[in-house]
Amino acid sequence: MSFGDPNNPYAQQPPQDPSGYPQQAPQGVPPQYGYPQQPPQGAPYGSHPAHGMPIGAPELAHWGLRVGADLLDTLIIIGPMYALGFVDLATAADPETAEPGVFFAVGVLYAIAMGFFQLFKEGSTGQSTGKKVVGISLLREADGSTLGFGRSFVRKLAHILDSLPCHIGWLWPLWDEKNQTFADKVCGTVVIRTPKG
Numbered sequence: 001m002s003f004g005d006p007n008n009p010y011a012q013q014p015p016q017d018p019s020g021y022p023q024q025a026p027q028g029v030p031p032q033y034g035y036p037q038q039p040p041q042g043a044p045y046g047s048h049p050a051h052g053m054p055i056g057a058p059e060l061a062h063w064g065l066r067v068g069a070d071l072l073d074t075l076i077i078i079g080p081m082y083a084l085g086f087v088d089l090a091t092a093a094d095p096e097t098a099e100p101g102v103f104f105a106v107g108v109l110y111a112i113a114m115g116f117f118q119l120f121k122e123g124s125t126g127q128s129t130g131k132k133v134v135g136i137s138l139l140r141e142a143d144g145s146t147l148g149f150g151r152s153f154v155r156k157l158a159h160i161l162d163s164l165p166c167h168i169g170w171l172w173p174l175w176d177e178k179n180q181t182f183a184d185k186v187c188g189t190v191v192i193r194t195p196k197g
Contacts, residue, residue, distance in 0.1 A: 062173075065134045085104040120149050131191075135194055139189065139192060
């Protein structure tokens, strides 16, 4: 058996000492090769041969949970803006000719501020409000760490790719091996199940 054979996912590397030479098994203990082993802490998410995730990695979030989280986030961000717009409309002297007023302007400022707040939360904790409610989290595929604000913002922009080819990128997680959208693939992210709360 050759060590490090990429075609054999169960092959293991022999232990190495600092000098770079393989360590010998203790006296009387035969070397143990050829059996799957739990990957070390922080192993890349792409290392499991069956579905792209390491053994013992968290469960990937299914499409329904992702849609539910996005709908909740959208409602939280733009719902109050429209509600305040209706207040402007209801208090106008002539609703037929009413234009956006002070309440709607406040609603727009709220939507912008809440959008950035949700990006900050998602980047720093892996969860926007909607993701926290449904129990999913957005992480880097390579090491399972959070994205940070900048990468989270770039991922939102990358969702343009999901919309371009007839919105097929939004449906891609339904059949993708890692439940990823095009934006996830470009930014190297995965969405996993987490405990609610």
